[in-house]
Amino acid sequence: MKYILRHPLTRSAAWRSQRTSCNPRFINTLHQPGDPKVASRRADAPFRLAIIGSGPSGFYTAYRVQSKLPTARIDMYEALPVPFGLVRFGVAPDHPEVKFCINKFDEVARHPNFTYIGNTPIGSESLPFSSLLPNYNAILLSYGASKDKTLNLPGESILSGIHSARAFVGWYNGLPEHRNLNPDLERSDGKAVVIGQGNVALDVARILLTGVDELRKTDITEYALEALSGSKIKEVEVVGRRGPLQAAFTIKEVRELMTLPSVGFEPVPPSIIPQDTSTLPRAKKRLMDTINKGTKSYPLEKNWKLSFFSSPTAFLSSSSNPGQLSHIRFEKTAPVEGTNGDKVVGTGEHKDVYASLAFRSIGYKSEPISGMIEAGIPFDEKKGVVCNTLGRVARPTPEGDIQVPGMYTTGWVRRGPTGIIASTMMDAFDAGDNIVNDWLSGVEFLGEQGDVRMGWEAVKREHSNIGLKAVHWSDWDKIDKAEKERGKKIGKEREKFGTEEEMMAIV
Ligand SMILES: Cc1cc2nc3c(=O)[nH]c(=O)nc-3n(C[C@H](O)[C@H](O)[C@H](O)COP(=O)(O)OP(=O)(O)OC[C@H]3O[C@@H](n4cnc5c(N)ncnc54)[C@H](O)[C@@H]3O)c2cc1C
Incomplete structure (x- = not known):
């Protein structure tokens, strides 16, 4: 495989300031637009993307990928039964206007090539990270900062x-x-x-x-x-x-x-x-x-x-x-x-x-998901971010950073726990663009060229052994409806369920 080696000083100042990496010296990237040695892929080549985390960064990336590559099959894994990450559990209740982005996320989730798999924390105690590797072309780490x-x-x-x-x-x-x-x-x-x-x-x-x-x-x-x-x-x-x-x-x-x-x-x-x-x-x-x-x-x-x-x-x-x-x-x-x-x-x-x-309000922190490091994904413990170059996961080496094929990251786990939903969206759009551009330009992803990856259809067999019921978007619809009905009775927009048991009882 050939890498392009670029010294960061050849990049613009704006580009450098956006960059988060474990190794600030060099960048190796698999992305080689126009490289004649790499056969490009057709836009309708089957592409399976797993997204870990259903916060704004995951949803906005899914939106971007859907709009540029509508045939992409996207499976979104969420630890909790309910979606939207900090939009639901962080944004203050007296800031309802901030939560309007949920309408866009709902549209994304109803796309025919999108599957929501809630109640499924990725990590060793539940669904191992390794179960995703043989079943997807790419994985997006967008699991935020929950520590x-x-x-x-x-x-x-x-x-x-x-x-x-x-x-x-x-x-x-x-x-x-x-x-x-x-x-x-x-x-x-x-x-x-x-x-x-x-x-x-x-x-x-x-x-x-x-x-x-x-x-x-x-x-x-x-x-x-x-x-x-x-x-x-x-x-x-x-x-x-x-x-x-x-x-x-x-x-x-x-x-x-x-x-x-x-x-x-x-x-x-x-x-x-x-x-x-x-x-x-x-x-x-x-x-x-x-x-x-x-x-x-x-x-x-x-x-x-x-x-x-x-x-x-x-x-x-x-x-x-x-x-x-x-x-x-x-x-x-x-x-x-x-x-x-x-x-x-x-x-x-x-x-x-x-x-x-x-x-104590001194910030949130990301940690690596269990099994991620073993899969070759570098994590910067000090900064609490996945090592990356503009959302492409990149492994530091003495010679420079090397892109990890098929691995992408965005949101708070990419750049650290700062920034509002608007900046998270821009970050997610970058990740979505990189995923689609890399895919179409024919560079290496997970698995061999031409492999057909089965996504959730294959993962669900393993999932059925872990004793957790997967929550799909139609189930979330039920929880959403039940919460709104509870709220209506007491004059509120919704009354959230406070435990996973209550949520799952509705499902
Ligand atoms: C208290 C608070 C208030 C805020 N208020 C505002 C505001 O008013 N306006 C504004 O614009 N921004 C606000 N923000 C910022 C905004 O919430 C963030 O920019 C945004 O949510 C970051 O998105 P994210 O997708 O990276 O992470 P998150 O929103 O945290 O989403 C990550 C998702 O990943 C899931 N996850 C974690 N681990 C796993 C796993 N192992 N497997 C599967 N899923 C997993 C989590 O459950 C979560 O759903 C606020 C943030 C906080 C903390």
């Missing part, structure tokens, strides 16, 4: 009252894994601290502070609503290591908090936040102006604040209740000169923030 990053601080894993934002978000959104989280919202100190300053942190703060009558109109789960209606949380502090200009949250989420009825914002001291914002880039200027403007009144019935330049060092309890979080110790930080505030160092000065509830 937490941790701070690894004293007290973090032993005290009660400390949750990951991922678990809390999953709990109020009906993710079965976190159905029994039951955060204690009724403690009398009434204060919660959110560590991290991204949009997920602000989602957590907003859900804690929004009145239940507002939330009742959304698709938040009834059990979460019940717990929130007994909540004593009156104050939420959202803490970041760096300064206001480095915060990752965006203006929409800040504005939503600033306009919540009966919620005040404690002004940020002028010494911490720029007062003259005229020279800042537009987005930062608007964000700083919004924070400086704050709320009309403060304090109100409930309040929130942003704290900057504070890095947590320990979660602590009181001697009267040693198993329960009572306060968090923070070290004051200061910007490192010459880094524009992007880097900070500890100053040695500490302060304790008293709160019996804390949420």
Whole structure:
């Protein structure tokens, strides 16, 4: 096989900045458009693609492949019975407009050459990754980032009252894994601290502070609503290591908090936040102006604040209740000169923030699926991504990266757990284009040239031995209908099932 070896410096800066790879030096690619030694494939040559994960990245890639290669047979494997990944289990219930993409995904799933196989986690305990290899021409890894990053601080894993934002978000959104989280919202100190300053942190703060009558109109789960209606949380502090200009949250989420009825914002001291914002880039200027403007009144019935330049060092309890979080110790930080505030160092000065509830919102993490490494798929543990070049899985070697035939990746497992649905879509379109272009240009995929791969028709024989019932799109239709009916009875768009047993009972 011949590879094209390109030095990245011959690529455009834009191309390089998009690239995620375990080896930043060289790229070998199987893709050789116009190479006369490689026979191209016909557009109607039978092509079978397995997609692992039914979040936006999987669905948008399927959409792109369908539109460019309508004869492609696509099987989408999803660990849970229900589809849509973080669109269902991450996006806040009071952001229903963000979930409109589901309509497009539904169209994709109804394509005659598409099969949804839910309730089927790919990995050794269930359906081994290796079962897909002989049955597909290509596999797309789009399984997101479903683990937490941790701070690894004293007290973090032993005290009660400390949750990951991922678990809390999953709990109020009906993710079965976190159905029994039951955060204690009724403690009398009434204060919660959110560590991290991204949009997920602000989602957590907003859900804690929004009145239940507002939330009742959304698709938040009834059990979460019940717990929130007994909540004593009156104050939420959202803490970041760096300064206001480095915060990752965006203006929409800040504005939503600033306009919540009966919620005040404690002004940020002028010494911490720029007062003259005229020279800042537009987005930062608007964000700083919004924070400086704050709320009309403060304090109100409930309040929130942003704290900057504070890095947590320990979660602590009181001697009267040693198993329960009572306060968090923070070290004051200061910007490192010459880094524009992007880097900070500890100053040695500490302060304790008293709160019996804390949420760690420092990001999600991907891990390799069991059996993937053995199949030759390289995973960068440090970055938590599958090694790839623009979505083509690429194995690092001393000479450069070598594309792994037939393996593609997209979404949060490709580029790390950042980016909204729109950027995930663009990423997925790249992956879809690469898959189709590679296929038509005749380069090596899984198996031999001319092999006919049987996809789900073959895999289902093995699947029947694992004791899990596969959920297909017609089954999801039933779950969807049942959830909507449950919701209708209580004046909501839907009432999600919170356990896999409930979902499967409908199927
Ligand atoms: C709390 C939160 C709120 C957000 N809010 C917004 C918002 O308001 N607007 C916006 O634009 N973006 C928002 N985002 C970002 C958006 O959700 C992501 O960009 C997008 O979901 C990433 O898509 P993905 O397909 O890579 O991953 P995911 O959406 O996580 O999908 C991955 C899928 O793979 C499945 N899976 C995992 N392992 C396996 C396995 N072994 N076998 C089979 N299936 C598997 C998972 O169950 C999941 O369904 C939010 C993200 C979070 C975390």
